[in-house]
Amino acid sequence: QVQLVESGGGLVQAGGSLRLSCAASGRDFNRYDMGWFRQAPGKEREFAAAISWSGGNIYYADSVKGRFTISRDNAKNTVSLQMNSLKPEDTAIYYCAAKMSVLVSTRGLEYDYWGQGTQVTVSS
Numbered sequence: 633q634v635q636l637v638e639s640g641g642g643l644v645q646a647g648g649s650l651r652l653s654c655a656a657s658g659r660d661f662n663r664y665d666m667g668w669f670r671q672a673p674g675k676e677r678e679f680a681a682a683i684s685w686s687g688g689n690i691y692y693a694d695s696v697k698g699r700f701t702i703s704r705d706n707a708k709n710t711v712s713l714q715m716n717s718l719k720p721e722d723t724a725i726y727y728c729a730a731k732m733s734v735l736v737s738t739r740g741l742e743y744d745y746w747g748q749g750t751q752v753t754v755s756s
Contacts, residue, residue, distance in 0.1 A: 633745070634656050634661070634664060634744075638654050642751075642753070643755065645755050647717060650752060651713070652728075653710055655710055665683065665737065666728065667740075668680040671727070681700055682702070683702045700714065701714040718752075721754075725749040725751055725752075
């Protein structure tokens with residue numbers, strides 16, 4: 633089993649940057665694909681970025697491509713999301729998620745473990 637704790641959220645002006653981190657506890661972190669999802673008020677949860685267990689496969693939602701970068705450090709059991717050129721529409725609660733590695737997925741239903749979320753607010 634994996635426990636996930638996100639950090640790094642906050643309030644930032646449009647055009648600014650934030651770096652989210654997700655610390656994982658439990659065994660075999662390097663066997664899990666990791667994803668970042670987000671949920672804005674009144675909207676459904678949506679995929680933002682995902683990275684395979686090795687870091688060799690990475691996917692981004694079109695809405696964040698070119699602005700967000702996902703990375704992981706298997707030695708430290710962490711996954712990060714660097715967010716640049718933030719827009720007000722990026723405002724959401726951001727969740728870190730993990731799934732046993734088979735194929736990297738953009739579908740939240742395929743992820744088994746979730747963190748509690750961290751709030752990101754981008755002001756215009």
